Amino acid sequence: MGRPPEEFADDQTALDEQQALLEESLELVRSVYDSAIREAIDEPVVILLDCEDSIGGQIARGWLGSAAVDEAIEDQRVDDPSGETTTVFARAFPLAECARQIPAVFPYLAPIFAQALPADGFLAISVASGGASALTVPFADRESSS
Numbered sequence: 492m493g494r495p496p497e498e499f500a501d502d503q504t505a506l507d508e509q510q511a512l513l514e515e516s517l518e519l520v521r522s523v524y525d526s527a528i529r530e531a532i533d534e535p536v537v538i539l540l541d542c543e544d545s546i547g548g549q550i551a552r553g554w555l556g557s558a559a560v561d562e563a564i565e566d567q568r569v570d571d572p573s574g575e576t577t578t579v580f581a582r583a584f585p586l587a588e589c590a591r592q593i594p595a596v597f598p599y600l601a602p603i604f605a606q607a608l609p610a611d612g613f614l615a616i617s618v619a620s621g622g623a624s625a626l627t628v629p630f631a632d633r634e635s636s637s
Contacts, residue, residue, distance in 0.1 A: 505620035512541055512579065513617040513626050519581050520628060524613050527583035534586035534608060537628070538593075541619035542578040546596075550618060551580050577619075589616070597623045 513520065520537050527535035540547035542560050551560045560578075567578040584592075590604035593616060600616070603625040608614055612629040 505622050506624055508620040509617040509622070509624040510626060512577070512619045513539055513615055513624075513628070515576075516579050516581065517628065519579065520615055523581040523583050524615075524628070532583055532585050535583040535613065536586050536589045537581055537583045537613065537615040538589075539579060539581045539615055539617045542580055544577075544619050544621065546621060546623075547618040550596075554582065555580065586614070593623075600625050 516539055520539055523537050524535055527537070538550075540551045542548050542551045542564060548560060560580075563580070564578045567576065568574070586604070586608065594601035594604065597616075600623060603614070609627040611631065612627040615626050615628050617624050617626060
């Protein structure tokens with residue numbers, strides 16, 4: 492039998508929060524992508540982490556160390572005592588590496604890596620709300636500030 496409807500509602504909330512995190516972090520995500528292109532990373536995929544999320548925080552601590560993540564979270568809380576914003580970190584990796592490693596943590600994202608990369612943007616993985624979403628960041632929507 493299928494899952495109860497309230498579980499699908501939770502999935503939709505998580506997807507909405509993952510997309511919102513990416514939208515709120517577009518400047519950072521694009522900057523990381525641009526740096527990856529300059530560094531000649533092959534087919535970069537940007538991983539965006541909510542460091543205050545259980546999974547995102549665990550990944551961030553693996554990349555940066557617990558002390559650095561804890562300090563960043565504390566700094567964020569000082570900068571925004573309302574708690575309306577979260578602590579984020581982004582890093583780019585080659586597509587081939589992501590195709591090997593991301594499905595091990597998020598098996599439901601495996602089909603994304605069996606497809607061609609989007610032609611009109613780049614792939615970003617937003618990790619928040621206990622899961623992850625693969626989203627396309629369009630090239631065309633770039634602000635003309637560069």
